[in-house]
Amino acid sequence: xxxxxxxxxxxxxxxxxxxxxxxxxxxxxxxxxxxxxxxxxxxxxxxxxxxxxxxxxxxxxxxxxxxxxxxxxxxxxxxxxxxxxxxxxxxxxxxxxxxxxxxxxxxxxxxxxxxxxxxxxxxxxxxxxxxxxxxxxxxxxxxxxxxxxxxxxxxxxxxxxxxxxxxxxxxxxxxxxxxxxxxxxxxxxxxxxxxxxxxxxxxxxxxxxxxxxxxxxxxxxxxxxxxxxxxxxxxxxxxxxxxxxxxxxxxxxxxxxxxxxxxxxxxxxxxxxxxxxxxxxxxxxxxxxxxxxxxxxxxxxxxxxxxxxxxxxxxxxxxxxxxxxxxxxxxxxxxxxxxxxxxxxxxxxxxxxxxxxxxxxxxxxxxxxxxxxxxxxxxxxxxxxxxxxxxx
Numbered sequence: 001x002x003x004x005x006x007x008x009x010x011x012x013x014x015x016x017x018x019x020x021x022x023x024x025x026x027x028x029x030x031x032x033x034x035x036x037x038x039x040x041x042x043x044x045x046x047x048x049x050x051x052x053x054x055x056x057x058x059x060x061x062x063x064x065x066x067x068x069x070x071x072x073x074x075x076x077x078x079x080x081x082x083x084x085x086x087x088x089x090x091x092x093x094x095x096x097x098x099x100x101x102x103x104x105x106x107x108x109x110x111x112x113x114x115x116x117x118x119x120x121x122x123x124x125x126x127x128x129x130x131x132x133x134x135x136x137x138x139x140x141x142x143x144x145x146x147x148x149x150x151x152x153x154x155x156x157x158x159x160x161x162x163x164x165x166x167x168x169x170x171x172x173x174x175x176x177x178x179x180x181x182x183x184x185x186x187x188x189x190x191x192x193x194x195x196x197x198x199x200x201x202x203x204x205x206x207x208x209x210x211x212x213x214x215x216x217x218x219x220x221x222x223x224x225x226x227x228x229x230x231x232x233x234x235x236x237x238x239x240x241x242x243x244x245x246x247x248x249x250x251x252x253x254x255x256x257x258x259x260x261x262x263x264x265x266x267x268x269x270x271x272x273x274x275x276x277x278x279x280x281x282x283x284x285x286x287x288x289x290x291x292x293x294x295x296x297x298x299x300x301x302x303x304x305x306x307x308x309x310x311x312x313x314x315x316x317x318x319x320x321x322x323x324x325x326x327x328x329x330x331x332x333x334x335x336x337x338x339x340x341x342x343x344x345x346x347x348x349x350x351x352x353x354x355x356x357x358x359x360x361x362x363x364x365x366x367x368x369x370x371x372x373x374x375x376x377x378x379x380x381x382x383x384x385x386x387x388x389x390x391x392x
Contacts (some may be wrong), residue, residue: 033157037075037137038124041116041172042102055111058098067117068092071124074177074328075135077277079364081334086131095119095127136280137387142239143178143216144270148194150223157194157221159185162260164222168263178240178272183218186211194219197236208237216240220252224257230349231257233264241275243362259352266326267350286301314343314360317368319379321355321387328390329355336388342368357388 045063049055072084097120104113121137128135147168149160165182173180188211196204197219209215217238225231234247248267252260321336323329336342340361349356361368365386369379378391 002316015310024165025101032205035137035171036139036175037177038071038119038121039116039175040070040074040119040169041175042068042113043067043117043172044113044117046110046112047053051110052106052108052111055106055109059111059113060115061093063115064092064096064099064117068095068119071119075137075277076128077134077136077281078274078334078337080134080331082338083133083331087127090127095123114196134281136277138280139176140178141182141216143218143239144183144212144214145180146183146185146217146219148185148219148221150191150221152193155195155223157185157189157191160222162298163261163263163373167258167261168220170262171265171269173269176269176273178269178276180269180272194221194236198234198247204236204301205243208368209390218244218272220265222261222264222312226252226255226257229255231260231264232271233268235268239272239275240277241279244275245270248347249349251349251354253352256352263326263350263352308355314341314362315364316358316360317365317386318356318358318389319365321357321388322353323355323390324353332388332390335372335377339371339375341371 043063043066045059047055047059047062049058058161062318066107068090072087073081076084094264096116096117097184100116100118102114102116104111104115106112116253125135125137145168147160147165148157149162149164150157160230168180171180173182189208193204197208198221206351208217215238218239221232221236222235223232223234226293229252231250231252232247233250234245236245248264250260250264321329321332323332336359339343343360345357345359347355347357361371363371365379365381372379372388373391376391377388379386381387
């Protein structure tokens with residue numbers, strides 16, 4: 001398959017002074033992009049107490065802690081997530097440099113707001129370095145995400161202006177490690193081009209880059225099937241790391257397509273961040289197995305999202321992971337990935353409360369059950385299949 005991306009190098013000689021200015025400018029730009037990651041924006045807080053003032057104070061205190069956890073999950077590679085527990089005694093409030101209000105409302109006993117929490121970059125870095133926790137805080141070059149709605153028979157692709165785009169708009173796209181600019185699907189990008197991209201055809205990448213005048217463009221394709229109560233989301237294009245093709249299925253619970261859209265957007269942004277952290281912090285364990293595409297490498301085009309090693313060792317197993325929130329799922333996934341021997345992890349279908357997981361483990365399901373038992377998880381056969389749950 002022919003290579004897609006091309007590089008352009010411009011060289012100019014303006015003398016020692018101009019050269020020094022360029023170096024200083026580049027250093028300042030790098031620092032700015034690194035510091036930007038230390039703001040957690042548009043973070044929702046809510047609290048109730050005996051008075052409006054007390055409720056606000058409680059919401060701010062709880063919000064600082066929660067926003068700090070979000071910051072850590074943003075800049076720490078997933079392979080080092082378990083080390084975050086070392087920071088349980090750290091007071092998030094001591095690391096906050098500022099709080100700004102995007103929106104707020106209150107009652108005599110309740111406070112609800114959307115806030116931006118800015119943390120002190122150097123202070124957070126020192127905390128992480130002191131505990132020996134690796135991190136990546138330099139932002140990648142921005143990528144253009146194009147929310148696309150694909151449906152019908154035959155499927156037609158069009159620019160989405162509904163719940164799928166709204167889900168992306170609600171994310172913190174400026175301070176993420178992989179900044180995102182949203183754009184519309186250009187009229188010249190027809191359904192056949194979208195089909196080429198989803199099938200891994202390099203011609204689709206070339207067309208996409210040519211029309212958007214950028215290599216860093218990813219179509220986020222949303223395909224709802226309400227009759228089957230599922231949504232298929234495909235990321236196809238090229239991000240700051242390289243070519244990307246990843247497909248994932250989400251269950252629609254209780255007909256709530258809005259929640260499914262939000263969940264899928266959060267996971268998709270996590271994919272982009274995970275890929276960036278994996279290449280910027282190779283010492284932390286290489287590619288993030290949680291973001292490996294479903295299927296074996298032989299089923300994937302050459303430019304499919306990497307991360308799956310398809311190790312020949314270990315027995316293929318599958319089970320359903322059950323959880324009560326996205327945060328709990330992140331904890332389960334982290335513990336699973338940190339279990340020695342776990343390899344070739346693929347997450348094929350997700351809903352608001354469960355995920356279908358396939359992986360390889362030398363001891364099979366029973367061996368895996370014994371291994372994860374020491375990590376606060378339980379893996380049991382409930383009669384209809386194996387289920388992984390938190391052990392607490």
